[in-house]
Amino acid sequence: MASALAPGLTPAATAAFEAAAPGRFDASRMAKVKGAAQDFEAVFLNNMFQQMFSGVGQGPFSGGPGAQIWQSFLTDEYAKSFAKAGGIGIADAVQRTLLAQQEVK
Numbered sequence: 001m002a003s004a005l006a007p008g009l010t011p012a013a014t015a016a017f018e019a020a021a022p023g024r025f026d027a028s029r030m031a032k033v034k035g036a037a038q039d040f041e042a043v044f045l046n047n048m049f050q051q052m053f054s055g056v057g058q059g060p061f062s063g064g065p066g067a068q069i070w071q072s073f074l075t076d077e078y079a080k081s082f083a084k085a086g087g088i089g090i091a092d093a094v095q096r097t098l099l100a101q102q103e104v105k
Contacts, residue, residue: 033102037095041087046079 053071083091 033098037091038083040094041091042079042083045082049075
């Protein structure tokens with residue numbers, strides 16, 4: 001079960017970070033780290049979705065001058081939505097790594 005201070009991390013991992021650097025991992029810092037990790041995952045997912053949509057044929061309502069722009073906005077929103085809903089696990093790993101890097105410094 002994740003703690004309130006570090007959603008996505010186990011209580012043992014949160015306790016280890018707190019023990020290594022007491023008071024250094026406050027709620028504000030944890031929120032920034034989580035946001036950065038979700039943004040990273042969204043960028044990855046956006047690239048993945050763009051590749052997925054590259055093979056989709058042109059339908060009767062697509063292919064105009066704005067189709068590619070619309071499709072890029074669509075894949076970007078899909079990626080943000082997926083990452084915010086839990087994604088595919090990349091954000092959790094990035095979050096742990098970011099926290100570990102801050103612990104070292």
